[in-house]
Amino acid sequence: MPQGREDLIQSLAKSMGMGDAQKKSFSSGKYNAETGAMYCNGHMITKATIEQAKSYFTTQYRRLAEKDDEGAKQLASLYEVAMESIGMVADSSKSEGE
Secondary structure (H helix, E strand, O other), rough: OOOHHHHHHHHHHHOOOOHHHHHHHHOOOOEOOOOEEEEEOOEOOOOOOOOOOOOHHHHHHHHHHOOOHHHHHHHHHHHHHHHHHHHHHHHHHHOOOO
């Protein structure tokens, strides 16, 4: 996994409250571009669930980014990281297959 993407994922995990003890059990996920599924930490995340997550994070980002509240804007930036991370995983896996 490219280091930049790994750093982004670790940053997201940290911002969502994942501590160092939990980080040790973290295993890098694998994305299957053919099926659209992701495999991580011993389980499969289906394409439908991934699309639902990206849609959720995008909706939450748009809703919070418009508010004139510093806390809302900070939370919006976390949602932005999540939705962009999902897109980066899918996009990078597609380009590796070409």
